[in-house]
Amino acid sequence: MENPPTMFCYQCQETARGKGCELQGVCGKHADTSARMDLLLYAVRGIAIINRALREKGEPDCDASHFVIDALFTTITNANFYNDSLDGFIRKAFELKNILAGTAKKRGIELPDLPQVEFFATLDEADKCESFTGVLAEPNEDIRGLKQLAIYGCKGMSAYARHAANLGYEEEDVYAIIENAMAETARPDMSVEELLSLVLQVGEGGVKVMDLLDHANTSTYGNPEVTKVDIGVRDRPGILISGHDLKDLEELLEQTKDKGVDVYTHSEMLPGHYYPFFKKYPHFAGNYGNAWWKQTTEFEKFNGVFLFTTNCIVPPRGNCPYMDRVYTTGVVGMPGTHHIPDGHPKDFSKLIEHAQKCPPPTEIEHGEITGGFAHHQVVALAPKIIDLISRGKIRKFVVMAGCDGRMPSRDYYTKFAEGLPQDCVILTAGCAKYRYIKLPLGDIEGVPRVLDAGQCNDSYSLVRIALALKDALKVPSVNDLPIVYNIAWYEQKAVIVLLALLSFGVQNIHTGPTLPAFFTPDILKVLQEKFNIGTISTVEDDIKNLINQ
Structure with missing residues (x-):
């Protein structure tokens, strides 16, 4: 391929010219970040191949399944822009792949040849691996499109599987479908007919994982109720929690009790107000702002602290006035922010102390949103x-x-x-x-x-x-x-x-x-x-x- 693009990504709707981002992602992702994600996905396919073989012997590695869903989740659009974080995922991926390969060898399991990719210390030369790790490694555009459709479906499945697992709900079938699909997309001999069947299998997995997450959420927090949610503000410092992970919302609300701060939801976290469990917290104030993409303007007026639990974080504009008040957790990464590591529970104390020093939010609208019309x-x-x-x-x-x-x-x-x-x-x-x-x-x-x-x-x-x-x-x-x-x-x-x-x-x-x-x-x-x-x-x-x- 003559003069290959610096990167190639077409996983989101806003991809450049409706064809693919080649210099920098419309989302703000840089080429070196894109190369890391390609390399991580390449390693994940190797892990999936081995763990699928172990599963066929009744011995799948649980840690491998957890890593696969987290690695796929962190490559979703607007989740991780932090190269250091992605480097950590890649190192762990190749270490895990080698451990699994050793386990398979001990069990007498024959594996297909798994190409090795040299891991550069800084990944500055990761583009040298582009010929077999990137999206364009598959030359047939129909095969490429169907493979990516299956992979993107697995990314969505992985996000929901992680939310359910955080609440203690897992289903082996979900992991099996994800790992089988990732393993199959590594095959060079897949036909269009086989891939169409694979894509629909991923869709069936989507039903399974959404059913699992629905059960996890409603069993833990009750069935959503018709609820009117305030979209104004109160007169105390605020924390704005964004994303989708209800476990993080629960732990934040519990740790902010009687701390003099209010918690507001943003974008996809709005439905947290619909669950009966969360209505016991008087400092659970309401919803602030609109969809994810407006955050770069709306956040400037919130004045408080922000917690991103999942994807939908947007790289800030130059001289961003709120960057030092952004905290991330889970698979989310952004340079210049504070990251809260996993824990049982997570420790939000620094975030809360930071919020206590902030002025109250500036109101940008007032009124109510009515929701809570889930199936029950x-x-x-x-x-x-x-x-x-x-x-x-x-x-x-x-x-x-x-x-x-x-x-x-x-x-x-x-x-x-x-x-x-x-x-x-x-x-x-x-x-x-x-x-x-x-x-x-x-x-x-x-x-x-x-x-x-x-x-x-x-x-x-x-x-x-x-x-x-x-x-x-x-x-x-x-x-x-x-x-x-x-x-x-x-x-x-x-x-x-x-x-x-x-x-x-x-x-x-x-x-x-x-x-x-x-x-x-x-x-x-x-x-x-x-x-x-x-x-x-x-x-x-x-x-x-x-x-x-």
Whole structure:
């Protein structure tokens, strides 16, 4: 390959020119960071190959499975920008791979040849390994796209598996599916047909892991309840917690009791307010701000301390006034921030002491957000909803779950929500909700026209709701329900949600604002033939085609 690009990454929706980032990621990721992630993923495939072989003998290594999900999670968009942290993951990966290979040898297990990659002390020369570690190592673009689709699905699965494990819930099948998929993508002889089957297996794994995490969250914190969440501020110092990990939220709230500070949620942590468990903390103040991408402006007004528990951290602009007040934990990494190591529980004392010295937040908006419509709550409302459908008061449910993003084209989702007929109800989950959840869309005889199930992983609740409606309305399949899908995507957790829906056989999903760059024309043709996947067009045409057909 002549004059190869400095890097190549097309895992998120905002990738450069809709084709791939080659100089620097739109997310802010630099080429040397991208090279480290490629090398880490290469090593993870080696670990997966060996642990799969050990699993077939009934002896999988639990530490290896945990490392695989953390390594995949840390390479998700907007999770880790810190090269030192990634170097640590890479060192551990090759050490672990060698230990596992030794174990396999002792057990008499024959392994395929596993190429060795020299680990440079600083990884400054990691690009020398690009010929067999990077995305472009696979020359066939269709095979490459399907392999990456499986890998990105595994990244999303890994995020959810880590959240569940933090609450003490694990399932061997989930680890097996992830490791099998990662091992299979290392094969040079995979056919398109085999990869399509593998992708759907990953989707089935997505259903399993979201079911596991739903069980972990509800067993630990109770079933979400309809809740009104304050979006204003109080007059005490504040801590703003972002991300998705509810265990971190629990430990932070417990350690901040009677410390003179309030805790606010940000972006995907908003649904923490819906769980009964967290309502016992009087200093759990409310939600501050909007979706992840607005943090570089909104954080300047919060004045307090920030805790990032998972991905969705954005590199700050030059002369950032809040950088010294940012704390990260788990797989999150950002140069210039404070990192809180794992512990049982984690020690948030320095963060709390820092927050106590800060002024209160500056209010940027006021009012309330209503949410908590996960499957348990909506099933309780089922008789009323069925009655509204039978009387023609509700014509369509519109699933508008997924991710938000910073591109101007995202205004489409606000306009689409505003343009929906009054007899349509939006089912949502994930940070895509911030495009319309604060709009005055009203209700239908007491049922709000926006039903927020929670975080992106709570898209599983939307599936449970659809299955419950199928049984109640006695229709053959979910594709016969008055439900349409207009989903926004940004990163790899949205990918696993999509694959999970496809594994259920859901048809006619529209996604946007653009289709993934790894969907080549041939891949898209197959997905359209099998599932009738489409992309968005204009608000007017999509309402006509999806609602008024």
